[in-house]
Structures are given as structure tokens and as C-alpha cells.
Amino acid sequence: MRKWLIQRLGKARLLRWVMTLYPPYLGAGISVQHMSADFRHVKVRMGLGWYNRNYVGTQFGGSLYSMVDPFYMLLLMENLGRDYIVWDKAASIDFVSPGKGPVYVEFSIDEALLDEIRRQTEGGEKYLPHLKVQIHDGSGTLVARVDKTLYVRRKPPAKQA
Numbered sequence: 273m274r275k276w277l278i279q280r281l282g283k284a285r286l287l288r289w290v291m292t293l294y295p296p297y298l299g300a301g302i303s304v305q306h307m308s309a310d311f312r313h314v315k316v317r318m319g320l321g322w323y324n325r326n327y328v329g330t331q332f333g334g335s336l337y338s339m340v341d342p343f344y345m346l347l348l349m350e351n352l353g354r355d356y357i358v359w360d361k362a363a364s365i366d367f368v369s370p371g372k373g374p375v376y377v378e379f380s381i382d383e384a385l386l387d388e389i390r391r392q393t394e395g396g397e398k399y400l401p402h403l404k405v406q407i408h409d410g411s412g413t414l415v416a417r418v419d420k421t422l423y424v425r426r427k428p429p430a431k432q433a
Contacts, residue, residue, distance in 0.1 A: 284309045287346070300324050300335045308414065311350035314343050314379045320371065331371030336407055337363070340418045343379045344403050348422065351386055355427050357392070361400060362421040371415045377407045393426040400424075 288307040291297060297304075301324050305313040316339050318324065324335040341360070349358045385401070392399035400421050407416040 275322075276319050282309055283350075284311060291342075296338065298340055302335070302339045311341045311347050312381055314347065315341070316340070316377050316379075317374055318376075319374045328370075329372075331375055332365060333365070336367075336371065336375065336416050337365050337418065339375075340377055340379075340405055340407070340420070342381060344381070344405075344420050347379060348386075348389070348424065351381065352389065352424070356389075357423070357425045357427060359423040360420065361423040364419045366417045366419075368407075368416055371409055372408070373409055375407050375409050375415050377405055379405055389424050390426075393424055396426055396428060398423060398425045 284307045288304045291304045292302075293305075301319040301321050303317050304314065305317050306313070309312070318331070318339045320331055324332045325330060326332045341363075345358050345360050349356070352358065389399055389401060400423060403420045403422065405418050405420070406414055407418070409415055
């Protein structure tokens, strides 16, 4: 069934659906609006509703962070392949202005980043890339900045028996 769905919809499209229907995202009003077939670009939206408002009626900070949490890790995993271990290691968020309506975030990775990761990990060393992303409202106002640190290491070669 899974193979059929991937062939029918495409892996990126299927993952976009799964992420949008993932209960924590569904409950927070987070939707993945676009995921490129090459896993290099993602666009995410979060509306403002009673379920993700804070005490003063703006976007809840935990929901703002939640909408950025897994995406750089997923993009790197898909682009680097099974020979790499990729984990989220650390993050910080700087709340700049209140989110009073829908907010948006876009993630992009390029070949230069992938080449740098491959270069830094070619001998089996860990590499901790620092990636930044910004959350904006519908008018383009900056709502929050997020700094993500990922852990990336090339897996050791499988032992021959």
C-alpha cells in the first residue's frame, strides 16, 4: 500500500499530506502548503484560532516553534540519503512581533549546503550546521526568528562478513 501511494502521489506530496494530517499539526492549525518534489523547498502556514491563541490573543509561541521544528531535518535526510544520520540538536526562537493572524514560513536548502555537509562529514566526523528561518505574517511583518542546530554524521561503512 505504501509503495503504491508513493508511486501514485509522489513521496513529497504524500509527506506533505501526512504532515498536514499529523495530529499535533492538525490541532495547531498548521498546514504544509508546498513541498517540492526534490525536497529542497517547503512552505508552511498556521492560521490563528481559539486552539492556538495565547492569553493576549496572539499566536502561541509553542505553536510558532512547532511549525518549524522538523523541516530542516526532513529536507536534509531526504537529500543526503540513508548514509547519513541527521538529528535536531538545538534551537532558539526570538519573538519579534505578535502574530495576529495567519503566519508563514519557508525553508530552502541548496547544493552548497549539501556539499558543505558532505565535506565536513566525509571522514566520519559530526557536523553541526546552524540554519535560520523567519516566520512572517500575511503582510510580510517579521513575527519570529528561529535558529536551528542540526547534528549530521556520515554512517560508518557496513562491516563485511
